[in-house]
Amino acid sequence: MAKKQKKGKEIKRKLLHKYRLVILNESTFEEKISFKLSRLNVFVTGTLFIIILIGLTTLLVAFTPLREYIPGYSSTRLKRQATELTYKTDSLVAVLEYTNKYLENVRLVLRGDIENNEINRDSLFEQFKLDPSTIDLKPIREDLALREQVELEDKYNLFERNTGNAGEVLFSPINGSVTQGYDLQKKHYATDISATKDTPVKAVADGTVIFAEWTSDTGYVIIVEHKEDLISVYKHNGSLSKSQGDIIKAGEVIAGVGNTGELTTGPHLHFELWKKGKPLNPQDYIDFN
Structure with a gap:
């Protein structure tokens, strides 16, 4: 026990024993600076210095662009x-x-083409169809009157039937006699209206011109996009009055009737209506006479 106490006192003495660090002038041996140090002071001071150095290095790396040079640190x-x-x-x-x-x-x-890979939804219900011969399909007088009224209201108002906006009307692009009508069987998705050359062609509704160029088959073509995904197409024009990107109003002149393109047979307007990528019969919505 006495040996342990003696050894502890010896260690304490060594740690607290004072040493003097003197800096002298080499030529005159004049004392410039002197420090009184102990082993304990040197250990504590060195430890604090290392901790401060590590802290400053960490801050420097964390808050300066130097961190980008450390591998793996993005x-x-x-x-x-x-x-x-x-x-x-x-x-x-x-x-x-x-x-x-x-x-x-x-x-x-x-x-003038449409997709042919669509599902025929009617065929899905083929097995539930009734035999028409077993049903009296002759319309009654009230039914005929209602059909005539609905056809008259819908004929000149495409938007009313689809969106309920009663104020939108499709104008006739030109007035003339129809030489060829809409025919799905022949893939003629348009109405051809004969007219004299340079007759003004008008927009059927407000919209934006999305195409106005020359094509070899159909001559000068102008395509207008309207609201509700409706597109009107005017082909075989003799001239175009509008360019792609122009905003137009209903009834505004956009082209002149012509006889351009390889598929033309004389001065006329080849007019098409498309709704969401599907062709429509223009005569169901516009009276060209």
């Missing part, structure tokens, strides 16, 4: 930029897909 700014670029890329991809679909619909209109 920059917050670069992360934010990468995230923003990812969102922008997704948005551009969506816009590109929408634009491609839109252009494909315009190509279908120009070719």
